[in-house]
Amino acid sequence: MAPVIYVDADACPVKAEVLRVAERFDLETVFVANGGLRPSRDPKIRNVVVPSGADAADDWIVEHAQANDVVITADIPLAARTVALGAHVLGPTGRAFTPETIGMAVAMRDLKQHLRETGESRGYNASFAPRDRSRFLGELDRILRVALKSGASA
Template identity: 70%
Template sequence: MTDPVGPAIFVDADACPVKDEVVRVAERHDLVVTFVSNGGLRPSRDPMIRHVVVPKSADAADDWIVENSAAGDIVITSDVPLAARCVEKHVHTLAPTGRPFTPETIGMAVAMRDLKQHLRETGEIRGFNPGFSARDRSAFLSALDLTMRRAVKR
């Protein structure tokens, strides 16, 4: 096995629907993947796949990812506040749907998240998220591959 060169990939792994896809794309680029969760993930024997189990406290996984990622790394998360913290550190950040969080888009993503949270709390809308589709998975694969290529070039 060669030593990995390039960005690290961190996955906010609790309830992440694209863990297998991340591993497949990372293998093609010879990049290390770190799954961060509160537990319940099956460990891998692959030395390029790491698992970090954090305490079950609120934001423990988010805090670990922010503390251990660096500019140029890649983070996969659907958690908008975590994405905002990563974008601030110049970390490439993608949602499992393939939507990139960038300095240009993160403000609107945070505002929409806050608005939807307010509407749920006031009973104006229900707290259901749309289902994860094959189209989302395909968009994610394309976006992740493109993001990895960009990150590796730097």
């Protein structure tokens, strides 16, 4: 069975890249957000608008994603939840989250949050750069090939 691409679409900087790659692979893509999604005439593209709430989009994705699907998110807790489902998870900078790497990503997120709360860090994130977009495209292509191969052999 072909994987589905789920995109945590609130403030996602790589929506256009996801669409381009999904079209090339002819895969269903679901954008999930609290609002502000552009409609598409492509029947393979679906927009899901969830109610406002801290984790509403995350919860919807976790309820629908399955093993071998692909999830695009910068949200570390969502990445951890979907890695646990067996999904392939990729951040918008091209960082893949795997069962081997998600523990460290969660620990670093928690440490950074603690440092912000105690005033030790201002919490500035690096800006999104063209090299991030390029890395994302390469990793998305690689992950989709792996997912398609896994789906074909299942």
